[in-house]
Amino acid sequence: MTMQLGDARTGKLIGNIVGFGRALRRAGVPTDASRIALAVDAALAVGLQERGDLGAALETVLVSREQDRGVFRELFDAYFRNPELAQKLLAQMLPKAPGAEPARRRPRVSEALAPPRRRQEAADEELRFDAAMTASELRRLRYADFNQLSASEYRLVIRLACELALPVPQLPGRRSRPGARGARLYFPGAMRQAARTGGELLCLPRLARRRQPLPLLLLVDVSGSMERYARLLLAFLHAATHSVQGRRVRRDVFAFGTGLSDLTPAFRLHDVDAMLLAAGARIADFAGGTRLGAALAELRERHARRLVGRRTLVLLISDGLDTGEPEQLNAELAWLRRRCRRLLWLNPLLRYEGYAPLARGAAALHAQADAMLAVHNLDSLEALAGSLQRLLAPR
Amino acid sequence: MNTPFDSIDATAQALEGAGYYADRRLATAVFLALRLQRPLLLEGEPGVGKTELAKSLAQALQRALLRLQCYDGLELREALYEWNYAAQVLHMRAAESQHLHADAIEREVYQERYLIRRPLLQALQAAPPGAVLLIDELDRADEPFEAFLLEYLGEYQVSIPEIGTVRAAAVPVTILTSNRTRELHDAVKRRCLYHWLDYPERERELAIVRAQVPEAGAALSAQVADFVGWLRRQPFSHAFQRAPGIAESVEWAKALVALDALALDPELVESTAGILFKQREDVAALTRDLAAQLLVPESA
Numbered sequence: 001m002t003m004q005l006g007d008a009r010t011g012k013l014i015g016n017i018v019g020f021g022r023a024l025r026r027a028g029v030p031t032d033a034s035r036i037a038l039a040v041d042a043a044l045a046v047g048l049q050e051r052g053d054l055g056a057a058l059e060t061v062l063v064s065r066e067q068d069r070g071v072f073r074e075l076f077d078a079y080f081r082n083p084e085l086a087q088k089l090l091a092q093m094l095p096k097a098p099g100a101e102p103a104r105r106r107p108r109v110s111e112a113l114a115p116p117r118r119r120q121e122a123a124d125e126e127l128r129f130d131a132a133m134t135a136s137e138l139r140r141l142r143y144a145d146f147n148q149l150s151a152s153e154y155r156l157v158i159r160l161a162c163e164l165a166l167p168v169p170q171l172p173g174r175r176s177r178p179g180a181r182g183a184r185l186y187f188p189g190a191m192r193q194a195a196r197t198g199g200e201l202l203c204l205p206r207l208a209r210r211r212q213p214l215p216l217l218l219l220v221d222v223s224g225s226m227e228r229y230a231r232l233l234l235a236f237l238h239a240a241t242h243s244v245q246g247r248r249v250r251r252d253v254f255a256f257g258t259g260l261s262d263l264t265p266a267f268r269l270h271d272v273d274a275m276l277l278a279a280g281a282r283i284a285d286f287a288g289g290t291r292l293g294a295a296l297a298e299l300r301e302r303h304a305r306r307l308v309g310r311r312t313l314v315l316l317i318s319d320g321l322d323t324g325e326p327e328q329l330n331a332e333l334a335w336l337r338r339r340c341r342r343l344l345w346l347n348p349l350l351r352y353e354g355y356a357p358l359a360r361g362a363a364a365l366h367a368q369a370d371a372m373l374a375v376h377n378l379d380s381l382e383a384l385a386g387s388l389q390r391l392l393a394p395r
Numbered sequence: 396m397n398t399p400f401d402s403i404d405a406t407a408q409a410l411e412g413a414g415y416y417a418d419r420r421l422a423t424a425v426f427l428a429l430r431l432q433r434p435l436l437l438e439g440e441p442g443v444g445k446t447e448l449a450k451s452l453a454q455a456l457q458r459a460l461l462r463l464q465c466y467d468g469l470e471l472r473e474a475l476y477e478w479n480y481a482a483q484v485l486h487m488r489a490a491e492s493q494h495l496h497a498d499a500i501e502r503e504v505y506q507e508r509y510l511i512r513r514p515l516l517q518a519l520q521a522a523p524p525g526a527v528l529l530i531d532e533l534d535r536a537d538e539p540f541e542a543f544l545l546e547y548l549g550e551y552q553v554s555i556p557e558i559g560t561v562r563a564a565a566v567p568v569t570i571l572t573s574n575r576t577r578e579l580h581d582a583v584k585r586r587c588l589y590h591w592l593d594y595p596e597r598e599r600e601l602a603i604v605r606a607q608v609p610e611a612g613a614a615l616s617a618q619v620a621d622f623v624g625w626l627r628r629q630p631f632s633h634a635f636q637r638a639p640g641i642a643e644s645v646e647w648a649k650a651l652v653a654l655d656a657l658a659l660d661p662e663l664v665e666s667t668a669g670i671l672f673k674q675r676e677d678v679a680a681l682t683r684d685l686a687a688q689l690l691v692p693e694s695a
Contacts, residue, residue, distance in 0.1 A: 042427050045427060046403060056419065056420040060588045064584040065589075173467075173468060174468020191504075195501070301636055305576035
């Protein structure tokens with residue numbers, strides 16, 4: 001069966017594929033008009049005799065991520081067998097599809113829109129988000145532990161933390177740029193110089209290695225004991241490590257508790273509130289227990305390639321209160337350490353004077369990590385930048 | 396629209412003729428890539444035959460295969476073109492001694508013979524019907540390179556300041572592969588057709604082993620396919636870190652033939668585990684007992 005454009009059947013086919021494309025989009029698979037046009041071409045190219053072929057053809061055009069294949073196949077089966085059933089299926093999927101939910105207000109927006117509170121309610125929250133804050137209050141917040149803040153103080157501190165800078169150290173990467181010094185000659189430049197002086201090579205520009213910010217791998221403990229720190233540190237790191245001197249930093253982010261959740265897509269969102277919302281939706285076990293060893297094993301099995309050629313700087317944020325097997329934890333930490341440039345343990349429990357890493361998990365972390373840094377108040381966050389530079393200086 | 400293969404079946408057959416056993420979904424993707432002249436992006440676990448597909452396709456189409464292996468820090472001078480500067484300098488000195496005009500010197504120095512063509516430029520300049528271009532492990536290259544590729548894949552032309560614009564004489568058949576160490580940019584994906592390669596089902600794996608290692612008997616090949624399939628079905632966290640790919644099955648079959656084995660036995664499995672697995676822990680996990688457990692139901 002060959003089909004010509006203008007054939008009545010073709011018209012129906014186009015309508016069907018356009019409708020199917022829209023259904024896909026509602027189910028959260030990104031498609032656009034040019035893709036759908038290509039899908040029509042593809043359908044015409046394979047013909048309509050075999051439903052399986054048509055499915056494979058549409059899939060190869062309309063799907064571009066492994067994780068969308070399941071949704072595609074279910075929807076395809078439903079749609080081309082029984083469009084009504086597909087509608088019902090879609091209705092089930094709808095609450096999950098991004099954009100389909102009633103637009104939720106971001107916390108910042110709600111804050112802005114909320115009616116002014118009455119005196120009695122505001123009595124215990126004397127803090128205001130405006131310039132009325134006195135210097136001594138700011139000073140107190142600077143040294144206050146994140147875990148001992150009131151709700152509104154906590155929100156304010158998140159905002160303040162997002163203002164702090166944490167320049168990710170830059171080291172020579174593999175790409176090069178023209179410079180005065182370097183191991184290789186920069187011939188295009190030399191030729192241009194020579195052309196100016198009648199073919200005489202008077203100076204030899206060099207290729208220097210371009211400096212690149214180290215790729216980051218953030219591992220954030222979201223167990224019950226860490227809940228507040230995790231949220232705040234996610235916000236802080238999201239804002240502070242976005243780019244260095246205009247160069248984007250490669251960041252891979254995972255939350256761990258009893259399992260591992262990939263927060264990298266959430267971290268790509270620009271807005272902090274949106275990021276926290278998306279991250280929250282991805283974390284399966286917020287405020288559960290901690291099994292760091294098992295989580296690291298999952299990282300090794302499924303995401304080992306996220307660690308870029310021993311350059312990655314790993315920031316592990318945890319209080320070290322681990323309930324898993326210490327042997328496994330030790331082995332996994334040793335693996336992680338072999339694969340990264342530095343493994344730094346950011347530990348909020350360091351706030352206690354005389355803290356010693358005695359818990360089993362903490363002892364393993366202490367033995368394996370290159371350094372342990374405090375992250376329990378704004379002051380310690382500010383000090384992080386200096387510590388990073390020092391720790392990454394060539395030994 | 397002249398397509399080398401006029402149906403999905405013809406595509407699958409041609410690939411099979413080149414020693415590649417594609418399932419129907421993959422054959423459909425390849426057929427469409429040729430028909431619609433779009434690049435084909437292949438993703439999948441290491442060792443499922445992504446690179447091999449490009450090689451076999453080149454063979455089936457009887458076109459040259461141009462391969463660009465991506466890596467961290469890949470730059471245009473390694474991917475696209477570079478001038479042969481040393482030769483240019485020599486030429487410039489020689490031309491200067493003849494007291495030529497500056498324009499003449501320039502023309503002399505930037506001749507095409509001093510242009511070193513790298514795979515992406517070679518692909519554009521290949522004589523019709525064009526070449527097969529394999530851009531391997533694109534996820535290893537960095538984002539600036541991906542941005543360049545976006546333009547290249549969209550227009551199939553590049554401009555070289557000293558020469559001008561080079562346009563593809565024939566659009567190369569482009570295969571991109573990725574191991575998903577990072578997500579590729581959406582814009583690149585939108586230019587491409589996409590196919591996720593799974594491990595082959597038993598029949599297809601058996602066919603591959605039989606074709607690649609004809610010396611292995613039917614019984615031994617079947618055992619190899621079954622055993623490797625079983626290893627892959629194991630949940631990772633319980634047993635093995637890296638599942639063996641198709642290349643490993645083929646290597647294993649070759650090794651067994653070299654050892655004059657006619658059938659698998661536990662000792663043999665244990666002593667050749669280093670071919671299936673490349674991780675110390677995995678080799679250790681594949682014990683004699685485990686192998687024995689596995690081989691029993693098949694011999695019974």
